[in-house]
Amino acid sequence: MTISLTINDTKRVVDADPAKPLLWALREDLKLPGTKFGCGAGLCGACTVLLDGQAVRSCQTPIGEAAGHAITTIEHVKTLPQGKLVVDAWIALDVPQCGYCQAGQIMSATSLLTQTPKPSAEEIDSAMSGNICRCSTYLRIRAAIRKAAGLSEAA
Amino acid sequence: MNASTNLNRRSFLAASLVAGGAALSFDARIALAAEPADGAAVVLNAFIRIAADNSVTIGAKNPEIGQGIRTMLPMLIAEELDVDWAQVRIEQTDANDKIYGPQGAGGSRATPVNWLPMRQAGAAARAMLLAAAGKSWGVDPASLTTASGMVVHKASKRSAPYSSFAKEAAAVPAPDLATVPLKPASAFRIIGTPVPGVDTPGITAGKPLFGIDIDLPGMLHAALEISPVFGAIIGSVDDKAARAVKGVIAIVPIHSGGTAPAGSHDAVAVVADSWWTADQARQKLVVNWDNGDKASHSTEGYAKAAAQFLKGAAQTELLRTGDADGALKGAAKVVHADYDYPFLAHATLEPQNCTALYTADGKLEFWAPSQSPGSGRKQAAAMLGISPDAITIHMTRIGGGFGRRLMNDYMVQVAQIAKALPGRPVKLLYTRADDIRHDYYRPAGWHQLSAGLDAGGSLVALKDHFVTFGANGEPVRAAEMEPTEFPAQIVPNVHFGVSYMPTFLTTGWLRAPTSNAMAFVFQSFLDEVAEAAGLDLPEFLRRTLGPARALPQVDRDPPFHTGRARAVIDKVCSKAGWQARRSTDKTGKGRGFGFYFSHAGYFAEVVDITMGEGGSIHIDKVWVAGDIGSQVINPLNALHQVQGSVIEGIGQAMLGQKIDVVAGAVEQSNFHDFPLLRIDAAPPEIVMEFVPSEFPPTGLGEPALPPVIPALANAIYAASGQRLRSLPLKPV
Numbered sequence: 100m101t102i103s104l105t106i107n108d109t110k111r112v113v114d115a116d117p118a119k120p121l122l123w124a125l126r127e128d129l130k131l132p133g134t135k136f137g138c139g140a141g142l143c144g145a146c147t148v149l150l151d152g153q154a155v156r157s158c159q160t161p162i163g164e165a166a167g168h169a170i171t172t173i174e175h176v177k178t179l180p181q182g183k184l185v186v187d188a189w190i191a192l193d194v195p196q197c198g199y200c201q202a203g204q205i206m207s208a209t210s211l212l213t214q215t216p217k218p219s220a221e222e223i224d225s226a227m228s229g230n231i232c233r234c235s236t237y238l239r240i241r242a243a244i245r246k247a248a249g250l251s252e253a254a
Numbered sequence: 255m256n257a258s259t260n261l262n263r264r265s266f267l268a269a270s271l272v273a274g275g276a277a278l279s280f281d282a283r284i285a286l287a288a289e290p291a292d293g294a295a296v297v298l299n300a301f302i303r304i305a306a307d308n309s310v311t312i313g314a315k316n317p318e319i320g321q322g323i324r325t326m327l328p329m330l331i332a333e334e335l336d337v338d339w340a341q342v343r344i345e346q347t348d349a350n351d352k353i354y355g356p357q358g359a360g361g362s363r364a365t366p367v368n369w370l371p372m373r374q375a376g377a378a379a380r381a382m383l384l385a386a387a388g389k390s391w392g393v394d395p396a397s398l399t400t401a402s403g404m405v406v407h408k409a410s411k412r413s414a415p416y417s418s419f420a421k422e423a424a425a426v427p428a429p430d431l432a433t434v435p436l437k438p439a440s441a442f443r444i445i446g447t448p449v450p451g452v453d454t455p456g457i458t459a460g461k462p463l464f465g466i467d468i469d470l471p472g473m474l475h476a477a478l479e480i481s482p483v484f485g486a487i488i489g490s491v492d493d494k495a496a497r498a499v500k501g502v503i504a505i506v507p508i509h510s511g512g513t514a515p516a517g518s519h520d521a522v523a524v525v526a527d528s529w530w531t532a533d534q535a536r537q538k539l540v541v542n543w544d545n546g547d548k549a550s551h552s553t554e555g556y557a558k559a560a561a562q563f564l565k566g567a568a569q570t571e572l573l574r575t576g577d578a579d580g581a582l583k584g585a586a587k588v589v590h591a592d593y594d595y596p597f598l599a600h601a602t603l604e605p606q607n608c609t610a611l612y613t614a615d616g617k618l619e620f621w622a623p624s625q626s627p628g629s630g631r632k633q634a635a636a637m638l639g640i641s642p643d644a645i646t647i648h649m650t651r652i653g654g655g656f657g658r659r660l661m662n663d664y665m666v667q668v669a670q671i672a673k674a675l676p677g678r679p680v681k682l683l684y685t686r687a688d689d690i691r692h693d694y695y696r697p698a699g700w701h702q703l704s705a706g707l708d709a710g711g712s713l714v715a716l717k718d719h720f721v722t723f724g725a726n727g728e729p730v731r732a733a734e735m736e737p738t739e740f741p742a743q744i745v746p747n748v749h750f751g752v753s754y755m756p757t758f759l760t761t762g763w764l765r766a767p768t769s770n771a772m773a774f775v776f777q778s779f780l781d782e783v784a785e786a787a788g789l790d791l792p793e794f795l796r797r798t799l800g801p802a803r804a805l806p807q808v809d810r811d812p813p814f815h816t817g818r819a820r821a822v823i824d825k826v827c828s829k830a831g832w833q834a835r836r837s838t839d840k841t842g843k844g845r846g847f848g849f850y851f852s853h854a855g856y857f858a859e860v861v862d863i864t865m866g867e868g869g870s871i872h873i874d875k876v877w878v879a880g881d882i883g884s885q886v887i888n889p890l891n892a893l894h895q896v897q898g899s900v901i902e903g904i905g906q907a908m909l910g911q912k913i914d915v916v917a918g919a920v921e922q923s924n925f926h927d928f929p930l931l932r933i934d935a936a937p938p939e940i941v942m943e944f945v946p947s948e949f950p951p952t953g954l955g956e957p958a959l960p961p962v963i964p965a966l967a968n969a970i971y972a973a974s975g976q977r978l979r980s981l982p983l984k985p986v
Contacts, residue, residue: 115528123530127475132467133460135653137603138686142925145603173460189458193450196894197320198457199464199603199653224934231925233603233654234320235901236894237936 102162106131107175117163122146124162125172133173133202137231144230147203147210148172149179154210156229173202181212181247188247196234204230208244217248296420298379299428300353301331301372308403308415310337313347315354316364317625318453319655320898321955322891323364325452327372329888333444334376334436337403337416344452349627349647357649359625360660360763362853362953365887369951374431381429386422387414439885448890453651463651465623468609470679474503475529476671477536478682480521480692483918484551484758486543488520495538496524501531505539508670509637519760523671529683548758549918553597553698556915559755560700560721564592568719568751570727573737576747578704581715585706587786593703593775595981596912598696598764599920599928604653605689608664610672611679612638618645618672622665623652630662634669657763661694687923694762695913697723697733701775706747711787713798715747723761724754731760732767736811739772740851741780741798743805743814759915765902766956769852773960774907774967774981777848781968782977791847791968792823792832792858812854818881818947822858823849825945826879830860842866844973848965855957856881856945859900861965865973869985871908873937873966876900879944880958883951886944896942896958903962905931910982 101114106129113119113128120139125131125148134157137145141156148157149171176182185208188194195201204227211218211226218226223244232240242252297303303311312331318324324344332342349357356367380400387405388395391412399406406413416423439446456463481487493505506523522541526532563569582588609621618640624630627647635642652659668682684692699722706715722733729735735752742748764770777791784794802817826832832847842865849858862874878896886892905911909929914921922928963981970985971977978985 119530123528127528127530130469131460132462132469135464135603136466136605136683138924140686140924140926143603143930173458177459186458190450190454193454193890193894195320195451195454195457196322196898197318197603197652197654198451198453201457202460205458220938228932228934231603231930231932233601233656233930234894235898235905235931235936237901237933238897238940239894240933241936 102166104162104165104170105168106170107172108178113162115162118161120158121148121160121162121165121170122157125157131172131174135199135202137200137203142231143200144203144207145200147206147230149176149206149210152210152213154207173205176205176209179209179213182209184247185209185212185243188243192239192243192246192252194236194239194243196236200230200232204232204240208240208247211244212248217250218244296424298382298420298424299375301375302335302379304417304420306417308417309341309343310335310403310416311343311345313354314344315347315357317357317359317627317649317652317655317659319359319625319652319659321359321655321895322451322888323359324651325449325891326888327364327368328452329444329449330368330372331376333442334373335380336400339444339449341403346649349622349631349649351628357627358660359655360657362855362956365951365953366854371431373436374434377434377436378428378431379423381434382423382426383416383419385426386419390419390422445887446885446889449888450890464604464653465609465621465650466604466607466653466683468621468650468681470609470611473609473679473681474525474527474675475532476523476525476668476680476682477529477532478521478523478667478684478688479536479539479541480688481519481543482691483543483545483548484760485519485548486545486918488522489542489544491522492540493522495540496535499526499531499535499538501527502535503527504675506671506674508667521667523667523682525671525675525680529681533685545918551758551915551918553913553915556698556755556757560594563721563753563755564700564702564719569753570751572720572735572750572752573742574749575742575745578715578717578747578749581747582704582706582717585715586709587707589705589779589783589786591703591779591782591979592701593779593979594700595698595771595774597698597759597915598906598911599690599693599913599922600656600658600764601690601925601928601930602654602656602658605684605686606658606664607681607683608668609679609681610665610668612669612672612676614676616640616644618669620645620647620665621650622647623650623659624662624665625652625655625657625659626662630665633662633666637666638669638673656765657767658693661762663692686925690922690924690928691920694731694760696764696767696770697730697757697761699733699771703775703779705779705783707783707787711789713741713745713783716742716745717749719751719753721753721755723757725756727754729754730757732763733761734768735772736768736808738808738811738814739776740814744798744800758918765899766852766959769850769956769960770903770906770963771981773848773850773852774963777850777961777964778967778979781846781964781971792827795823795849796820814851818856819849819851821945821947822856822879822881825943826858826860826877829879829941829943830877832860842973844969844971846965846967846969846972848961848963848968850957850960852960853957854882854952855954857958857961859961859965861962861969863966863969863973865970865985871970871985873904873935876937876940876962878940878942878958880942881945881947882954882957883949884946885951887951892944892954893942895954897940899956899958900940900962901931901936903959904937904966907963907966907981907983909935910984912982
């Protein structure tokens with residue numbers, strides 16, 4: 100069946116099972132492969148997108164439930180003020196190693212700074228603990244979030 | 255880059271080089287271009303293209319798995335070509351070792367193997383440009399200099415961009431690579447400076463860089479039901495329900511191949527117009543697997559068998575020096591301990607995947623996230639019965655390697671699926687459970703150790719009975735032990751014996767293979783021996799190392815230099831303010847030390863922890879000192895590699911990571927039961943100090959990992975008195 104979605108400020112129509120996860124609709128139907136598949140179970144955060152500004156796991160979000168909500172993906176995150184700050188900090192500190200998890204990390208960090216503009220070290224770790232980085236870029240993720248928040252890069 | 259199609263008709267120059275002390279026979283095969291590519295840019299050699307606007311395109315030839323090689327190898331070329339990094343564009347080459355030389359990501363080998371050839375490729379191109387400029391200006395090329403991609407003639411105050419001589423330069427005979435002048439280190443302008451990853455902007459913009467992102471017109475998607483029991487074959491398949499799912503196009507029985515013999519580890523592929531559909535349909539397959547005797551294996555059974563082995567004598571002898579038994583009998587003090595570690599999966603965050611297109615003319619094209627595409631080419635050719643030359647391999651960025659993608663099972667599998675659907679590209683993708691349950695695991699191992707000290711506290715005897723996996727006196731992949739295991743080459747009386755038991759599990763190399771386990775075993779045990787000698791581990795190691803000297807080289811292993819070991823031990827102790835005494839107050843605060851030599855790198859590490867209720871551990875700080883030779887090529891990425899290695903080692907040790915096998919199949923399936931370290935467990939700070947030495951640069955993907963594991967175990971002992979001899983560590 101056809102489902103209308105609002106993706107990156109654009110109305111998009113997907114002809115698929117409403118149970119299809121948003122992750123796969125983004126990657127396969129909408130040709131937005133920046134959102135990554137890591138675990139399929141909401142455990143790693145690689146598929147994180149913003150749904151009405153909140154970080155959600157797109158592998159656990161059926162498109163039937165995503166309809167009617169504003170969805171933002173990594174491809175569009177720089178249009179958000181916090182998203183731009185986060186991406187710029189990510190580039191300035193050269194955060195990625197393999198880079199596979201980083202779209203999800205950036206989306207979670209953007210959601211954090213939208214809700215908590217000056218997060219404490221504990222708030223950063225807590226908000227980011229759903230996103231696994233197998234290369235362990237965590238020290239730079241912390242520093243980049245602080246930089247994006249206008250805080251000192253050191254904890 | 256276009257070079258793969260444009261250059262294979264041309265002549266090649268082979269350069270045989272000796273890198274460092276070890277004889278690394280390396281075939282650089284720098285292709286010499288004689289004609290412009292596409293009319294727009296001039297190809298100077300297989301790695302370098304210069305455009306009319308003087309921008310320089312450099313080919314990155316190795317698989318990028320997060321180790322930073324796509325940035326680092328082009329840095330070497332750009333340095334000697336003498337261009338500004340800002341004018342450089344990077345292109346991934348195809349996999350073609352006939353043009354580009356070795357193209358693998360493993361063993362921290364890319365730095366020592368490429369340190370000279372990549373610089374020579376840049377220097378050769380620069381020499382050709384100078385020859386062309388000299389001819390054009392009617393001056394001696396020796397009177398010319400270069401800077402920032404410009405040729406300069408000081409005497410006549412002339413200068414011109416490389417691009418103005420590129421076409422003529424391409425026709426200049428290439429200089430002898432072995433004698434082409436290279437810059438002295440003092441003249442480096444790119445090497446040794448912090449260069450951010452070339453893909454960082456693309457990654458942060460969500461660009462489709464990875465294997466999983468490949469999207470081709472008419473592409474089909476495959477999900478794979480692989481026999482849960484290792485080595486099982488298909489008994490029967492009922493695919494009626496799966497075929498009935500809308501969007502399903504084909505069901506293809508395949509033989510896993512890879513390194514397992516064909517027909518011994520089967521799978522059934524479901525091919526559909528979307529991967530999600532294929533995976534849904536896959537769940538409707540009913541496969542009866544013929545497990546043979548393979549389902550009798552379990553990790554519990556292996557542990558019981560290992561305990562039996564340790565009650566008897568070792569099957570074979572790995573090393574016998576002097577008389578270890580006699581020396582133990584005569585020793586003033588003797589220490590005995592048993593150590594063990596589990597199977598581990600790699601769990602790269604990008605699940606295994608590969609895309610292939612088979613055409614009716616018998617040609618095969620891959621888009622492969624492989625650490626070892628050359629091996630994949632051979633394996634796929636053998637499985638399909640086609641010539642390796644009929645295979646083209648495009649290399650994608652890779653979402654984590656860690657050794658998993660040195661194995662090419664996914665290439666062999668997708669090749670078989672593609673052959674069943676000629677003319678249609680097919681992308682195969684594993685689920686997370688597929689990925690964890692069908693890995694090439696770091697093999698488990700068991701060690702029974704004894705050490706003898708003389709009255710002066712010197713180590714006079716060392717004995718190990720190592721129980722591992724193998725058959726007919728040969729270990730399975732990554733289950734070996736080296737006779738050079740530190741400190742076996744120094745101790746006067748040593749006996750290393752090995753016993754092998756068979757396994758059906760596929761095993762393989764995990765980042766710092768063998769070392770990631772051996773460092774834990776030997777550096778933890780030596781901490782025990784040091785305590786018996788009344789010393790802390792750094793001081794015990796210093797005394798054991800003795801005077802600075804290179805120990806004899808064994809096989810092709812890099813020789814161990816005691817002075818380099820001592821220098822990193824001293825450096826990390828000085829940085830961390832190590833008190834030259836053993837911490838014995840057991841206050842919950844603990845500090846541990848570990849040293850290890852692997853992949854030609856010397857690393858000493860100190861870990862500070864605070865233990866809490868129920869054995870909880872907080873890592874307070876980690877100090878690292880390392881010697882990887884005379885030059886750290888990209889200090890920014892070097893720090894990243896060290897941080898990543900240290901945190902990965904901590905994760906392996908303290909999160910409960912292990913792979914269990916029950917009735918021939920792996921139990922774990924996802925990150926809930928195979929946990930990876932998350933940000934809230936990462937240490938607040940990792941201090942890194944490089945100790946430069948006179949030796950050629952070596953790699954950094956691996957050697958910083960092994961010592962952190964024993965350093966952590968030794969810190970737990972210092973904090974609590976708990977000597978943990980089994981990984982994963984389970985403090986209480």
